[in-house]
Amino acid sequence: MNKQLEKLFRLPTVEDPYQYKKVRIVDIEDLAPDHRMFTLKFTDERVSQNFDFVPGQFIMLTIPKAGEIPLSICSSPTRKGTIQITVRRTGRKTKYLYTLKEGDLLAVRGPYGNGFPMDLMKGNNVLIIAGGLGLAPLRSVIWYVLDKREDYKEVYLLYGTRNYRLVLYKEELERLRKRSDIKTIFALDRFESEEDRAWADYEGYLPGLISKVDLDPEKTYVTVCGPPIAYKFIGAELIKNGYHESKIFVSLERKMECGIGKCGHCQVGYKLTCVDGPVFPLWDTKNLPNMI
Amino acid sequence: MSTLFKLEKAKILPKSRIFDFLNLLKENFDDLIAPVRKGKYTVFSEIENVEDIVFEYTRTLLPPKKFILKYRRERFTYDARTLEIEKKENLSKKQVIFGVHPCDLHGLTILDQIHLGEFPDPRYLEVRRNTVLIGLSCEPDEWCYCISTGTAFPDGANWDLFLTDIGGKYFVSIGSDKGDELVHLSDGLFEEVTEEDLNKFKEETAKKKHLFDYERLPDLERISQVIELEYESEVWKQEAERCLSCGTCTNTCPTCFCYTSVDIPSLDGKKVQRVEFITSCQYPYYSRVAGGHEFLEDRTARFRHRYYHKFVGYPYQIGKFGCVGCGRCSAFCPANISMVKTLKKLREGKKEKTNV
Numbered sequence A: 001m002n003k004q005l006e007k008l009f010r011l012p013t014v015e016d017p018y019q020y021k022k023v024r025i026v027d028i029e030d031l032a033p034d035h036r037m038f039t040l041k042f043t044d045e046r047v048s049q050n051f052d053f054v055p056g057q058f059i060m061l062t063i064p065k066a067g068e069i070p071l072s073i074c075s076s077p078t079r080k081g082t083i084q085i086t087v088r089r090t091g092r093k094t095k096y097l098y099t100l101k102e103g104d105l106l107a108v109r110g111p112y113g114n115g116f117p118m119d120l121m122k123g124n125n126v127l128i129i130a131g132g133l134g135l136a137p138l139r140s141v142i143w144y145v146l147d148k149r150e151d152y153k154e155v156y157l158l159y160g161t162r163n164y165r166l167v168l169y170k171e172e173l174e175r176l177r178k179r180s181d182i183k184t185i186f187a188l189d190r191f192e193s194e195e196d197r198a199w200a201d202y203e204g205y206l207p208g209l210i211s212k213v214d215l216d217p218e219k220t221y222v223t224v225c226g227p228p229i230a231y232k233f234i235g236a237e238l239i240k241n242g243y244h245e246s247k248i249f250v251s252l253e254r255k256m257e258c259g260i261g262k263c264g265h266c267q268v269g270y271k272l273t274c275v276d277g278p279v280f281p282l283w284d285t286k287n288l289p290n291m292i
Numbered sequence B: 001m002s003t004l005f006k007l008e009k010a011k012i013l014p015k016s017r018i019f020d021f022l023n024l025l026k027e028n029f030d031d032l033i034a035p036v037r038k039g040k041y042t043v044f045s046e047i048e049n050v051e052d053i054v055f056e057y058t059r060t061l062l063p064p065k066k067f068i069l070k071y072r073r074e075r076f077t078y079d080a081r082t083l084e085i086e087k088k089e090n091l092s093k094k095q096v097i098f099g100v101h102p103c104d105l106h107g108l109t110i111l112d113q114i115h116l117g118e119f120p121d122p123r124y125l126e127v128r129r130n131t132v133l134i135g136l137s138c139e140p141d142e143w144c145y146c147i148s149t150g151t152a153f154p155d156g157a158n159w160d161l162f163l164t165d166i167g168g169k170y171f172v173s174i175g176s177d178k179g180d181e182l183v184h185l186s187d188g189l190f191e192e193v194t195e196e197d198l199n200k201f202k203e204e205t206a207k208k209k210h211l212f213d214y215e216r217l218p219d220l221e222r223i224s225q226v227i228e229l230e231y232e233s234e235v236w237k238q239e240a241e242r243c244l245s246c247g248t249c250t251n252t253c254p255t256c257f258c259y260t261s262v263d264i265p266s267l268d269g270k271k272v273q274r275v276e277f278i279t280s281c282q283y284p285y286y287s288r289v290a291g292g293h294e295f296l297e298d299r300t301a302r303f304r305h306r307y308y309h310k311f312v313g314y315p316y317q318i319g320k321f322g323c324v325g326c327g328r329c330s331a332f333c334p335a336n337i338s339m340v341k342t343l344k345k346l347r348e349g350k351k352e353k354t355n356v
Helices: A003-009 A045-050 A092-097 A132-147 A170-178 A194-199 A206-212 A228-240 A282-287 B003-007 B015-028 B102-116 B122-129 B177-185 B195-209 B223-229 B234-240 B299-318 B339-348
Strands: A021-032 A035-042 A058-063 A067-072 A083-088 A105-112 A125-131 A155-161 A183-188 A220-225 A248-251 A279-281 B010-014 B031-038 B041-046 B072-079 B085-087 B095-100 B131-136 B161-165 B169-174 B259-265 B271-278
Touching (some): A003 B102, A003 B122, A035 A045, A035 A105, A058 A083, A067 A083, A067 A092, A083 A092, A125 A206, A132 A248, A155 A206, A170 A183, A183 A194, A206 A228, A220 A228, A228 A282, A248 A282, A279 A282, B010 B015, B015 B031, B015 B169, B015 B177, B095 B102, B102 B131, B102 B299, B122 B131, B131 B177, B169 B177, B169 B195, B223 B299, B223 B339, B234 B299, B234 B339, B299 B339
Parallel strands (some): A125 A155, A155 A183, A220 A248, B095 B131, B131 B161
Antiparallel strands (some): A021 A035, A021 A105, A035 A083, A058 A067, B010 B169, B161 B169, B259 B271
């Protein structure tokens, strides 16, 4: 009989990681076509106050009757009381989520995963590279860094998406653009309209814009989230520009049923996205086959 | 008699009393589970009559994990409106699984490590707590390679009693307090170990090692590295071409645990049952995310994924191979894909592809 089992046999009970906590939708905001932000508040006030997480961590959201989905938290742990998630309507379960209204109940398990190494990044520059919906988990990083501004040196946000219609958090980005403690570069893949031209700083894809960032790569941590296809190019471009592969962190997406290393679906190479990720150093993307 | 046996690490059970012992188990547990014949296969099944039990078999169709990690299991039922969790499956049934071979004991131990490691699953713990495992020694056939995976003997696995056939008697090793309780419960059936029994036990153990055809066994030295380095090998594609993606290999595997979770509303929509089904990485939709992207893009990727997980993934997660050498995935594969042969081809490169 091994140690682990013997120890657990003697405990009266263990905490149930499958047990969820109820949340109420307190706000719904349409960000772009098929992109919606939900603000959730735990029905139990104590849970609300104690719910702590690291930017980049995710939750398992129960949508009544439809099932559970993994979603990254897009609000910052520095702003307690509610949590926010940004959901693209793309599958069966998210379609159902879009039918829900303010005041409806959902349930949450988590937070799970490792999140971005915010403590490790202290005292360094932070470069945030977001592609499309990848801005959602990084919004958490942005607000975290801005709320603890004195812990970090220069902060840079590089955000690219397809066109102006798909730009998320438009007002927030506008406010960021005006702030002096964060530098921003906003790009659109191709200028298709006047409003595209008016909003964006550049036309083009993210990898091409990395050379426009004027940060000392030696003292910079990079956080990346975007469509899987982009990682390879962004990673290569970052290395070319002198950034260290151990200081570049990417957030991955995989199919998940449990979030706690039991269902097997999120296996990437020999690691599990849910417990060993979803944030991996760029080195892992070379080391683990089929990762990006 | 040496003082060692006063520690009660072992006892002797004469074969003539085995049915008395099994009947006693049947009386004391809600379920007695043991191997029985079913057509041309042996399967683990709830026992009505202890005389149905098969003592000499090589491998059952499904491993005993089906009684610990049920293939369809209910997580809980919740109220669709209030989301209040209402009902959880009753797991208080006491079961004893008799006749489990060393490979399957190691398989269950691996499942224990997965489910009771980080984020221990209380459901699994409850079932495991109410289960007593009684192992039984065995002889390998042409599919077994447990001697290569280090799982030919029960040492290092979680079990309560282990019976080694030493001729007219069973040498009963005691592996836990639960096992010890059973021995005491059946006072009078068991005898003390004599010097002769102990020698016979050692002989039997040594004998098993010589029953393997070492020519046929896989070489698992540095297999993790070989698989990583041969990730792009043609062998994967060649082997996967025969694969039917049926999932037999994973369903019969004693260490596979992947599941899918589904919320099933009742007909009136008031209650929702959260059900977990065992799934397989060999199924096309296994890695599909919303939007349709499949991370394991084709059959070759899925085929390779299983080997990669068993020999690279498990060592990273729990420090040992996820394969216990039971041979089920190969023996039951409808396309005759053999794990041992695939590993050999991989190690030897492309030149051997015709004569293995």
